[in-house]
Amino acid sequence: MAEDLLRIAGKAFTSRLFLGTAGYPNQQVFLDSLAASGAQVVTVSIRRVDMEGGAEGILDLVRDKAWLLPNTAGCATVKDAVLTAQLAREALDTSWIKLELIGDRETLYPDVEQLVTAAAQLVDDGFTVLPYCTDDPIVCRRLADVGCAAVMPLGAPIGTGLGILNPYNIEMICARSTVPVILDAGVGTASDAALAMELGCDAVLLNTAVSKSTDPVRMAAAMGHAVAAGRLARLAGRIPKRTRAEASSPELGLIGG
Ligand SMILES: CC(=O)[C@@H](O)[C@H](O)COP(=O)(O)O
16 A cells, blocks of 8 residues: 655655644653654644743654644734744744634634634745634635645634534535645544544644543544544545445345345
8 A cells, every 4th residue: 555645835744643732741641642642743832832941841852753833822813823923933943833813712713814814924924824723614715725735624612522513514625625634623532533534634633632531642542543544444435324224245146045
């Protein structure tokens, strides 16, 4: 079987799982979870992280183990998000940014109007932009049109673990998208991650489902397997759903039949 690579902006990955870094019991559990998951992309909140490698120090630990994807979590205006992205580029020497622009502190839903504006500005400024967005095919199209390298529609609100609330929209986004689709947020357990891949997503980004599980290292391994299994099933092509039973064994040719 030929190697099935995920390609984003010219960079190739063998794993289709992206992992967040927040909320782990301690750094060692995060590092063990990362290893168990096989994830090659790790997202870090620029507002949370200590650039000097002090108390958090996560950057130094991760740099040689995964591709760093800084994010603008906590930003609520275009200005804020653009400045945070520029700070990340300076400090981390990467032009990749996961653009989060939150419209509401309670739901943490993206503000899509500001998101498209910020994405366009960052693309013009030379960034590789991966925006966290709503599960709306038109919003995803707008983001691709302004030059985003991928789109990251939500499965459910961040941290809820509700799974994929609107699988029809996710499937539609995947079918229409001209750029890779990464399901981001709301994954609760391994079957959610597998479903995302079966619906046609190119990758899955998740955090809370692993960091807050009872056994993060074991859940991280489960997520790695789920993403790989979902991808394989997608490539293999599922059988159509039927409303009536159909015998799985042929009746003709049976001995004595
Ligand atoms: C870490 C990160 O980027 C999160 O904001 C992301 O959206 C994941 O959400 P979950 O924690 O729901 O997986």
